[in-house]
Amino acid sequence: MHFEFSPKVKEMQARIRDFMDRYVVPANREWLRDVEKGVHPPQVVEDLKALAKSEGLWNLFLPALHDDEPGTRLTNIEYAPLAEIMGRIHWASEVFNCSAPDTGNMELLHMFATPEQRDQWLKPLLEGKIRSCFAMTEPDVASSDATNICTTIRPDGNDYVINGRKWFITGAADPRCKIAIVMGNTNPDAEVHRRQSMVLAPMDTPGVEVVRNVSIMNHHSPEGHCEVLFRNVRVPKRNLLSEEGSGFALAQARLGPGRIHHCMRSIGECELAIELMCERALERKTFGMHLHEHGVVGEWIARSRCEVEQARLLVLKTAWLIDTYGVKAAHHEISMIKAVVPEVHTTVVNRAIQCFGAAGLSPDTPLADMWTWGRALHIVDGPDEVHRRSIARQEIKKTRETLGASAAYLTHRSR
Ligand SMILES: Cc1cc2nc3c(=O)[nH]c(=O)nc-3n(C[C@H](O)[C@H](O)[C@H](O)COP(=O)(O)OP(=O)(O)OC[C@H]3O[C@@H](n4cnc5c(N)ncnc54)[C@H](O)[C@@H]3O)c2cc1C
Structure with missing residues (x-):
């Protein structure tokens, strides 16, 4: 078991860090100013995308690129520490064409799209020329x-007709x-996990309406978590992804590596929060002592370090499992990291906010965002x-299979 990144990963880490320090961090104010003025996307994002692409720091998230597709081939475990560095500024991953929801969508298209769908949608996504969204969640059902998803995708001749309301897209x-x-839903009479399908709907199709952000x-x-109405949206049957009834399985496939990416970016934010907290604790004094000299603040710092290290190791193990045995075999760990990391994230960032006092709630630090x-x-x-x-x-299932095995460890003490 190795706990050291390979020379290749160390080199990539240094290159991404350098790119972030030289170009992305200095552009953050401009990005924020543009977004405040309602300019989206800020021009600086497109400029930096061109630069990152020219330096080969592109599509790093996708292990299985084809020869004609732009980007650098990395495994999940090689990509994870890079996503962590990108995560320190929440818009930075787009600069490397590694941002959600496009990464998950590109993975899905990479695995399941027909050659025609790949040409039309995957190619421009991999080139960073367009963006995409994933529309599953609905306001009317859990x-x-x-x-529960109840949007209908009704077959009609050579077309599908989509009707439904989505939100948080x-x-x-x-x-x-x-x-x-x-x-x-393509077939309400099918077995419950075979009712759903996925289709590709161009955003300019009549009947697609972005109702609100x-x-x-x-x-x-700025990019929006939107309510989107699909009213009699007609798309050709060739826009079906994979086969009818496979929507549930595709949704599972999509979320594996995507969760690793979210988690690693969040760990990058945690690292930044710890750095900010420690610097503040070194600079600020109350009651004759620097903040870090108050026991409770030292405790926050120590706990944060331990929790972040634990979370990172679990995410890296999950990335390794996906690389070695596939997404299905890593299902248990994928659930674990998705439950663990948000908890660590909000706890650590919350401590950093507390350490900053009122400033922690202000827009003068990135902590509130x-x-x-x-x-x-x-x-x-x-x-x-x-x-x-x-x-x-999963734990109960495992225990059922070996039920009684722990009996030998029981200690029947007489009272
Ligand atoms: C910022 C943001 C971005 C998003 N982006 C997208 C996107 O791009 N595309 C998309 O399709 N969706 C997106 N979503 C939606 C997100 O995936 C859903 O909100 C999520 O799956 C939960 O669905 P729901 O909101 O309908 O909650 P519900 O299903 O109504 O659940 C409500 C609550 O019930 C509780 N609960 C549910 N099941 C259980 C259980 N088994 N045991 C105990 N408690 C339970 C949980 O506390 C849960 O929060 C986004 C959401 C957010 C906040």
Whole structure:
């Protein structure tokens, strides 16, 4: 078992860090200013994308690139520490064409698209020319149980007709978003896990309406987490992804590596929060002592370091499992990291906010935005409880298979 990154990863880490320090961090103010003025996407993102592409820091998230596709081939475990560095600024991953929801969508298209679909949608996504969204969640049904999804995708001659209302669809407000992967019901009479399918709906198809950008804790993200109405949206049958009834399985396939990416970016934010907290604790004095000299603040710092290290190791193990045995074999660990990381994230960022006092709540540090996103992560890609439910079910299943094995360890002491 090795706990050291390979020379290749160390070199990539140094290159990404250098790129972040030289170009992305200095551009953060411009990005924030543009977004405040309602300019989206800020020009600086497109400029930096061109630069990152020219330096070969492109599509790092996708292990299985074809020869004609731009990008650098890395495994999940090689990519994870790079995602962590990108995660320190929440818009930075787009510069490397490694941002959600496009990464998950590109993975899905990479695995399941027909040659025609790849040419039309995957190619421009991999080139960073367009963006995409993934439309599953609905306001009218509990969407953490995907079997509830009730948007209809009705076969009609050579077409499908989509009707339904989605919301929290990330990226749908971005003017560059050209394609939605829509999950809906193609056959209400099929077995419950075979009712759903996914189709590709170009955003300019008549009947697709982005109704509003739903704010997250009163914070409007520029790319939008949108309510989107699909009213009699007609797409050709060739826009079906994989086969009818496979929507549930595709949704599972999509979320594996995507969760690793979210988790590693969040760990990058945690690292930044610890750095900010420690610097503040070294500089600020109350009651004759620096903050870090107050026992409780030292405790926050120490606990944060331990928790972040634990979370990172679990995420890296999960990345290794995916690389070695595939997404299905890593299912248990994927649930674990999705339940563990948001908890560590909000706890660590919360401590950093407390250490900054009122300033921690102000827009003068990134902490308030970080906490808001961390809070959302407890729900995005499935709420914590659903992942814990899956972990518990797996543990009980294992125990059922060996029921009684722990009996030998029981100690019957007489009172
Ligand atoms: C910022 C953000 C971005 C998002 N982006 C997208 C996107 O791009 N595309 C997309 O399709 N969706 C997106 N979502 C939606 C997200 O995936 C769903 O909100 C999530 O799956 C939960 O569904 P729901 O909101 O319908 O909650 P519900 O299913 O109504 O669940 C509500 C609550 O019930 C509890 N609960 C549910 N099941 C259990 C259980 N088994 N045991 C105990 N408690 C339980 C949980 O606490 C849960 O939070 C996004 C959400 C956010 C916040």
